[in-house]
Amino acid sequence: MAVEMGPEMMFEFLYNLPGQFEGCLKMDFSKVSGLKKEYANIVVTGLGGSAIGGDILRCYCQSRLRIPMVVNRDYVLPRFVGPDSLVLAVSYSGNTEETLSAYEDAREKGASIIAFTTGGKLAEMAALDSNPVITIPGGLVPRAATGYLFAPLVLVLERLGLVSGASEDLKETVTVLTQLREEIEPGREEDSNRARFIASQLYQRIPVIWGCSSTSEVAAMRWKGQINENAKAPAYFNVFPELNHNEIVGFEVPEDLVKKLAVIILRDPDDHGRITKRIEITKDILQGKVSSVAEVEARGNSFLAKTYSLIYVGDYASVYLAELYGINPTPVQVIDYLKARMAE
Numbered sequence: 001m002a003v004e005m006g007p008e009m010m011f012e013f014l015y016n017l018p019g020q021f022e023g024c025l026k027m028d029f030s031k032v033s034g035l036k037k038e039y040a041n042i043v044v045t046g047l048g049g050s051a052i053g054g055d056i057l058r059c060y061c062q063s064r065l066r067i068p069m070v071v072n073r074d075y076v077l078p079r080f081v082g083p084d085s086l087v088l089a090v091s092y093s094g095n096t097e098e099t100l101s102a103y104e105d106a107r108e109k110g111a112s113i114i115a116f117t118t119g120g121k122l123a124e125m126a127a128l129d130s131n132p133v134i135t136i137p138g139g140l141v142p143r144a145a146t147g148y149l150f151a152p153l154v155l156v157l158e159r160l161g162l163v164s165g166a167s168e169d170l171k172e173t174v175t176v177l178t179q180l181r182e183e184i185e186p187g188r189e190e191d192s193n194r195a196r197f198i199a200s201q202l203y204q205r206i207p208v209i210w211g212c213s214s215t216s217e218v219a220a221m222r223w224k225g226q227i228n229e230n231a232k233a234p235a236y237f238n239v240f241p242e243l244n245h246n247e248i249v250g251f252e253v254p255e256d257l258v259k260k261l262a263v264i265i266l267r268d269p270d271d272h273g274r275i276t277k278r279i280e281i282t283k284d285i286l287q288g289k290v291s292s293v294a295e296v297e298a299r300g301n302s303f304l305a306k307t308y309s310l311i312y313v314g315d316y317a318s319v320y321l322a323e324l325y326g327i328n329p330t331p332v333q334v335i336d337y338l339k340a341r342m343a344e
């Protein structure tokens with residue numbers, strides 16, 4: 001993915017996110033029909049932009065699936081993986097070494113495997129093993145392909161009868177994102193553009209992104225990653241209620257550095273009532289200590305629409321932040337350098 005892409009490319013990718021979901025809704029998943037319909041557990045294995053779709057799936061399935069699902073970001077799979085496991089191996093490039101190694105581990109453990117990729121070695125290995133390969137469109141950077149790296153996973157589970165209602169939820173996601181992008185696209189100035197406003201709050205500050213367990217946790221994780229990769233800036237995330245039991249104590253010293261923190265809280269109308277109370281108390285505790293505390297509210301009804309509405313604001317904000325720093329959001333030279341050094 002060493003294609004040289006200018007800053008405007010990322011806005012184009014963002015604009016087309018609802019189109020990715022529409023494309024996935026038209027994809028043909030008949031090649032998974034031969035697979036078993038019952039499993040003891042499901043593992044999604046991938047890294048970075050190819051793993052976060054697994055986290056969205058994990059949160060989505062938390063209240064829907066009767067079997068455990070975990071996301072694996074490593075060379076090896078957990079010990080419990082075996083012939084009763086379904087392993088979804090996800091790599092946009094198809095060449096990420098950790099994912100290829102985890103794929104081999106899944107094969108050795110006798111798991112059912114489905115590969116999701118644009119091609120590369122993963123597609124080759126899966127084809128050689130006669131495992132289904134769900135081919136997703138290339139030409140993007142992985143983090144900009146978040147629709148393609150999530151929707152096919154949930155649609156495959158729907159096709160296998162493991163979850164229901166995903167297609168409908170994705171349709172709602174398309175509607176919500178299409179409306180939302182009109183409010184946060186580059187033509188809208190800061191006073192009427194939430195994503196630009198957030199970027200201005202994060203500029204020259206250290207972003208601290210907080211979500212809530214089971215609702216906005218994965219969106220918070222995504223915000224952090226997008227600020228890192230697009231704006232090339234540090235960012236940290238955590239979730240309520242856990243952060244009330246440790247992180248919240250750590251805002252005393254060094255005072256001048258704590259003043260440089262900009263906190264963003266991602267909110268969902270379905271947050272547990274006690275969490276809502278925790279957020280209000282937490283804001284009181286932070287008063288006067290950090291640079292700012294801003295909130296972003298999820299839109300839509302379904303978990304997927306709400307999650308992606310939060311993600312969308314964060315994605316745009318991270319690119320506006322890159323703009324403020326005069327940074328090209330698209331290339332990730334440090335990741336490319338690391339991968340090249342690892343291949344030596």
Ligand code: F6R
Pocket residue numbers: 047048049050090091092093094095096099141142143144229332335
């Ligand atoms: C995101 C990004 C990385 C990759 C990760 C894994 O844009 O560049 O987070 O997603 O390095 O690579 P793939 O997705 O090709 O398996």
